[in-house]
Amino acid sequence: MRRPHYASFVAGEAPVDFFEVISENFMGVGGRPIDTLMRARAHYPLALHGVSLSVGSADGPDKQYLTLLKDLIDRVEPAIVSDHLCWTGVGGFNSHDLLPVPLTDEALDTVCRAIDIAQEHLGRRMLFENPSTYIAFPGTMPEWEFLHAMARRTGCGLLLDVNNVFVSATNHGLDPQAWLDGLPLDAVGQIHLAGHSTGEHGLIDTHDAPVDPAVWALYAQTIARTGPVATMIERDGNLPDLDVLTAELDGARILAGASELAA
């Protein structure tokens, strides 16, 4: 849910089955933002999507952050709570970017420990999104194996970003299909779709364009194997009218069948 579309969601007129917001925008706040969220929540189930849990940081999770997130969860009762397989900073520094996790045993231990802490604090299962990456630190396993082990050890689910699979695989010279085949699809609890752009150093996950046809093709293969999964199209830049986005969403509905939830 983006600001120009708030009125449609608050009125319950947006033709979606659920909506998603960035958790941090509503943590520890009052005033119009939380009022808008609650009024939209009265009409639709909600997915809280975080960007700051930083499960890959050597620092471990921020307890104040978890407390504020728990407060928000208790208030809005979301259907889904998610964040990213990433780290955002270390040693008190926060880059506010989703930085790539080295795919090593040490990092896997760190990530699993953080997810265990978070899920215990929040009292619920979380989903973690596979990131778009532009570099790959030296590692001992591919990302899909890392995600497999992460889900198995912590019981968390996967927020499968199909565009991120395409962007990361392309940037690292790998086959997106093979990447997808390796993922723990039985752990997928939500799917993201988005557009990307081409930069000097490869594909960039910009969320400022319609979903690429190649990503739609990957999505079709994914949904055929997972069955209906709540699917959302992310759009941050060049934001069109809501009816343009919901028309794009109809593409996901057609691929997934009428029983799928989509937002």
Added chain:
Amino acid sequence: MPLNDLQQQFCAWLREPDEDRARVLAEALNVGPALVVYQNNYRVSLVEALRETHARVAAWLGEAAFDAAAAHQIDAHPPSSWTIDAYGTQFPEVLRSLWPDDAEIADLAMIDRAVGDAFVARDAVPIDPAALATVDWDRAVIRMVPSLRLVTITSNADALWLALASGEPAPACETGAEPATLPATLPATLPATLMVWRQGFEPVMRRADATEQLMLRRSIAGAGFAQICDEIAAECDAQAAITRAGTVLGRWLGEGLVAGLD
């Protein structure tokens, strides 16, 4: 390389970008030239966050000057909070160092921050004036609403901010003792204390007079209403002090500034 070492090196490079350091880092981490994507993401997101928080400063300075100031801020003050919305609390001081003779720029930045904070501050229901009937005035402490922010300004930045927000022509900048652009009903002496808070969903602001400044400062410090009246009485007789304090309190109640009398 241990995880903590890798992350410390990466973050050090983000904070202090340098082509030679980037090359050394890329070799050490065995990563390609796409490393710079992260440097770009880091700086662009911080500039955008500063621009969103400080929309009036950006409008006043223009894009190029604002971007240059933001670059100074990012170089001098790397972010540390879990939320990017909190980034830039030092920005007014950065602006003051860049434009020491233009007090309105840093003042605008402080007002931008205060208005943004008030907009999202935790909710509180202002006290119902009817509740005053049961207050023990000898012990009562005034508790202000959580959205209240106090900003000390040394220019007419409040008038400037309001003009920029409404799209009206900006008044001339004034940093003298008696700026002429403010309505006659407002305290004109500089420096002035600006009260910024939220009424309903909308931030509002006005200058505090001398009695209000004393009452705000002492109430926030936990002093009781009766004690504050005694302090005001040092400047006048006791009955006049109670009248002045009562007038201020009545105004605050009407403006939704009081969350409780504890």
